[in-house]
Amino acid sequence: MTAPAVPSSFLVREVKAFGRSVHRVGVSASFGLEEAGIEAAFERGVQYVFWNPTARKLTAVLRRLGPSRREALVVATGPSFGFTAGSVRRRVERALRVLRSDYLDVLQLYWLGRMSAYRPAVLEAMLRLKEEGKVRVLGTSIHDRVRAGELARSGPLDLLMIRYNAAHPGAEQDIFPHLAPRQPAVVAYTATSWRRLLRKPRDWSGAVPSAGDCYRFCLSNPHVDIVLMGARNEGELDENLRALERGPLSEPEMQEMRAFGRAVHG
Template sequence: MFTEQMVDGRGNTVVTAKRTFDRVSLPHLGNQVLRMGVAANMGLDSADIPYAAERGVNLWLYGRSFGKATVPLKALLAHEREKHVVVMLGTFVLTARGARRTVEKARRELGIDCVDLFLMPWLGCTSRFSPAIQDELVEMREEGIVRGVGTSIHDRQRAGRLAANSILDAFMLRYNAKHPGAEQDVFPHLATRDPIVISYTATSWKQLLKPLKGIDMSPWPGADTGATMPPLTAALCYRFVLNSPHVHATWTGPANREQFDENLAALEAGPLSVEEEAWVREYGKQVKAKRKRDYV
């Protein structure tokens, strides 16, 4: 295990989150979580929620389209509330009242007093960040019905500014080998306030997993010329993301239990070597050059 350090407002170096490759203590919340959280709206069955918890998952993304996860997640929280972190992702938040209604709905559905982290959805697209909404977020945090507030956001430049100076405790960002731009636009601005960073779409919506013509890559480090890559495996995509010291955790949205087990294997495999990370980064660069749809 190692610790991260940041410089406070007085220029003092302070120790923040403790982490290993597979576990991290979240700043602002203090909970230690597995660095792979589950977004249960992509195909997992109800029985897969307790199964994932048995495998160590204790970070959960919850939202409007997560219906079949509600009952098993509620049951899980009824017995082990302190062990789990619930991240609520809104759908549309355009008013202060809408923000509060979204949180209250999640509390009722899951039978909990407090949502650990409330994320404003796709800031600038399906949610606003007006002064009234900001005041409401702070008020809910002070009331204790949410422990932290954050946003999911595509606008990296804006995310960088908000990371440096805002009320937000957390950011959900697209970050993967095809789209590593957060390294320039967001990560340099994190040190001042040390917000939580949770990434998503490690596989770039499976683009990094699909064969692509015209790719010119050297063999995988240490492999024979006849190595079967590219494309990448899901585990390699997740390991690339979790190699970043700025990413606290990443979401996985497996279609079934088999995919969940395959993705979780990334944590067991551990960090990529310097050579492996460079290889994955180069492959992502080539994929982006050929598959130019930036929204994926």
């Protein structure tokens, strides 16, 4: 029997911040994915890339892309420590040299409040880089959900990278209700809660979800635009993408996943 087609709105959607449709799965090469696996992800439609200069295999793949293939991607990065305007500009200019590119799609302040600061001078430097065409979208990654909700309501940041999974669903109360009317892009990471959601907790008698189920949980929420996948090899990449072809979680699956997340969270 032929499997039902996955709704295009589940795996591909129009993202206001990017001004175009994108695949809702993003890749990070921080977990050992080889160049062949990265290429396979791109061939299967993955567009969002979370990049840093130490990701040599990902860098090599990005350097080989022709202009049309590069334009199809959304490459996101940021300064390791964004406390000053100078550090932000230096990181962007270094990234452009390493990637041999004229622009970055997303410039984000890493771990706002811990490894970067939302200061007027820093913000001015980001806006200037955008005016110069060196970056296209400004964003941040942040653990403070209440502050993230505040940033969602007011500009100029148009992308929030947040922790969201079945064990940590607090964004549903603290962030998602504040996304309208600006509609900043939401990128979810730690979908497996650093693999804790792949292990059976004490006193749990039900089934243990797969990594694919964890990614389906994130994308089943209409407020999540992109979920970052940390596949370690091409086999995991294929398994996860196949799981996503099943579409959003059904209501019984969602209830089971939430119950499992509560058990994992303790």
